[in-house]
Amino acid sequence: xITRCRISIPAAGRVLAALLVAGTVVLxxxxxxxxxxxxxxxxxxxxxxxxxxxxxxxxxxGYTSEADTMLAMEALLRVLDxxxxxxPPGYTQQQVAAVRTGDVIDVITAGGVKGQFDGxxxxxxxxxxxxxxxxxxxxxxxxxxxxxxxxxxARLLDHAAALARGYASGALSCRDPHKDVRAxxxxxxxxxxxxxxxxxxxxxPGGNFLRIPDDRAGSLGGNRFFTLRKNPR
Amino acid sequence: MxxxxxxxxxxxIRATLVLTAVACTACSHAGRASRSAAPEPGAESPQRAADxxxxxxxxxxxxxxxxxxxDETLLASVARYSETELWARPLHPQLDDGDASKFCEVxxxxxxxxxxxxxxxxxxxxxxxxxxxxSFKVHSVARYESPPAARNAYAIFRxxxxxxxxxxFRTRNERAFPDEQLRDHLRSAVRKAIGExxxxxxxxxxxxxxxxxxxxxxxxxxxxxxxxxxxRFSSDADLTQKVYWDLAPVNVHAYDVRENVVVSLGEAPxxxxxxxxxxxxxxxxxxxxxGQKVTxxxxxxR
Numbered sequence: 334x335i336t337r338c339r340i341s342i343p344a345a346g347r348v349l350a351a352l353l354v355a356g357t358v359v360l361x362x363x364x365x366x367x368x369x370x371x372x373x374x375x376x377x378x379x380x381x382x383x384x385x386x387x388x389x390x391x392x393x394x395g396y397t398s399e400a401d402t403m404l405a406m407e408a409l410l411r412v413l414d415x416x417x418x419x420x421p422p423g424y425t426q427q428q429v430a431a432v433r434t435g436d437v438i439d440v441i442t443a444g445g446v447k448g449q450f451d452g453x454x455x456x457x458x459x460x461x462x463x464x465x466x467x468x469x470x471x472x473x474x475x476x477x478x479x480x481x482x483x484x485x486x487a488r489l490l491d492h493a494a495a496l497a498r499g500y501a502s503g504a505l506s507c508r509d510p511h512k513d514v515r516a517x518x519x520x521x522x523x524x525x526x527x528x529x530x531x532x533x534x535x536x537x538p539g540g541n542f543l544r545i546p547d548d549r550a551g552s553l554g555g556n557r558f559f560t561l562r563k564n565p566r
Numbered sequence: 567m568x569x570x571x572x573x574x575x576x577x578x579i580r581a582t583l584v585l586t587a588v589a590c591t592a593c594s595h596a597g598r599a600s601r602s603a604a605p606e607p608g609a610e611s612p613q614r615a616a617d618x619x620x621x622x623x624x625x626x627x628x629x630x631x632x633x634x635x636x637d638e639t640l641l642a643s644v645a646r647y648s649e650t651e652l653w654a655r656p657l658h659p660q661l662d663d664g665d666a667s668k669f670c671e672v673x674x675x676x677x678x679x680x681x682x683x684x685x686x687x688x689x690x691x692x693x694x695x696x697x698x699x700x701s702f703k704v705h706s707v708a709r710y711e712s713p714p715a716a717r718n719a720y721a722i723f724r725x726x727x728x729x730x731x732x733x734x735f736r737t738r739n740e741r742a743f744p745d746e747q748l749r750d751h752l753r754s755a756v757r758k759a760i761g762e763x764x765x766x767x768x769x770x771x772x773x774x775x776x777x778x779x780x781x782x783x784x785x786x787x788x789x790x791x792x793x794x795x796x797x798r799f800s801s802d803a804d805l806t807q808k809v810y811w812d813l814a815p816v817n818v819h820a821y822d823v824r825e826n827v828v829v830s831l832g833e834a835p836x837x838x839x840x841x842x843x844x845x846x847x848x849x850x851x852x853x854x855x856x857g858q859k860v861t862x863x864x865x866x867x868r
Contacts, residue, residue, distance in 0.1 A: 391690045392693070392801060392802050392803055392813045393800070393801060393813065393817050394784065394802060395705075395706075397660075400660060401659070449837045449838070450838060450839075451826075451837075466818070466820065470815065473815045477692045481694070482691075485662070485691065485692075486692050518711045533706070534708055534709060536838070536841070538831060538837065538838075540832055541835075
């Protein structure tokens with residue numbers, strides 16, 4: 334959520350009004366934006382932080398454009414939803430998501446010592462948590478977003494928060510760029526993306542995951558997305 | 567001197583562009599190629615594609631690929647060819663308003679390797695700083711099954727493989743490291759990245775190894791020995807730009823070589839937490855064998 338902080342203008346006297354008209358007094362414009370994310374302890378807050386952590390912001394490696402990063406966030410959310418609600422025939426949720434659950438927080442924190450999403454886990458009390466470097470990164474992004482007029486950083490953070498809020502309230506209306514990926518290099522695929530990783534050769538989810546190619550929007554926001562073999566090996 | 571033979575199908579053109587390094591099938595230095603092959607008819611702005619890659623720049627691309635992406639199977643697969651070939655074309659992804667960044671795609675068709683280069687040029691409004699690269703940097707490297715576009719969309723270049731490999735071998739250990747100003751930034755960034763010492767890390771000064779720098783990459787790799795962690799700083803900006811270090815806290819990734827390494831990614835399917843031992847070994851080789859050892863005293867209050 335972006336709020337604007339306006340500096341109040343003192344009640345204008347005639348002198349001040351005259352000076353304004355004369356152009357000798359310049360009133361400050363609207364000041365910096367304040368970006369507020371949902372609380373980490375909430376479902377939308379936790380989901381939003383995963384989306385933010387996994388995509389590049391301006392100046393970061395892998396950044397192409399605001400639109401590309403936003404679409405990447407939407408694709409990430411679709412992966413979470415696919416792992417939660419769209420396990421394809423021939424697979425179990427345990428196989429795809431390393432967990433059996435109806436809770437998106439469990440999908441994010443799944444895996445125990447073999448965590449599916451590095452840095453996101455449940456603490457000893459069972460509460461969703463994240464490692465300090467993730468919290469620090471997000472704090473830095475929020476701080477940068479708060480400098481000057483609302484810009485790309487603020488819009489990207491707001492987009493993540495809006496996506497997460499919508500999802501937590503049961504509304505998933507964002508784009509799904511991988512829904513109809515039914516074949517990859519001649520291999521029948523299930524459609525939908527079920528995994529993502531940093532788009533570099535050393536990262537590959539292994540198993541029955543298929544790398545979605547570039548011409549099917551397989552690379553978004555510096556991440557590579559993966560669908561599943563229709564016929565698991 | 568490495569010479570590129572003109573493609574017999576096309577006319578030779580005068581150019582200072584040399585794709586030597588690229589022609590080396592994705593690995594290491596190419597040396598000094600003197601000419602580039604003329605682009606085939608029909609290629610999209612072939613001269614522009616060629617203009618993207620200067621001789622020295624291409625050589626550095628190959629050195630980068632050699633250090634970070636090549637393995638013996640890659641080189642062995644092209645041993646039977648007397649010349650190496652690369653394809654290049656500009657790319658035009660949708661960018662933000664005011665973003666003047668440029669992209670270029672380079673293919674090594676015999677090893678199915680695709681390199682996307684980016685020369686960033688855009689304003690980060692919140693910081694009031696412009697991210698602007700002094701040259702094209704490696705944006706991504708990936709294998710491909712089929713070329714992303716038809717052959718006639720690319721400018722084709724060929725180079726004498728023997729000369730290329732000779733240069734590759736002779737310069738395989740050439741290294742550059744941060745100067746003192748960069749090391750000051752790096753010390754601060756590494757301390758922040760290390761943060762509070764984890765319980766499993768012994769006290770005392772931090773011993774780190776800096777991997778050699780590359781003029782075609784804005785990645786900076788550090789191996790923190792007593793923390794058993796590989797740390798990567800990355801950015802769209804050049805290392806010499808202030809914005810690189812202003813964004814360092816958000817651009818850092820750490821890999822625990824004891825916890826985040828597996829032999830095969832199939833051991834934890836679907837997880838983004840792991841890297842392979844082969845990859846980790848490559849990073850450690852660059853940091854320790856080729857790198858520079860630096861001892862950092864504990865920060866204040868530690």
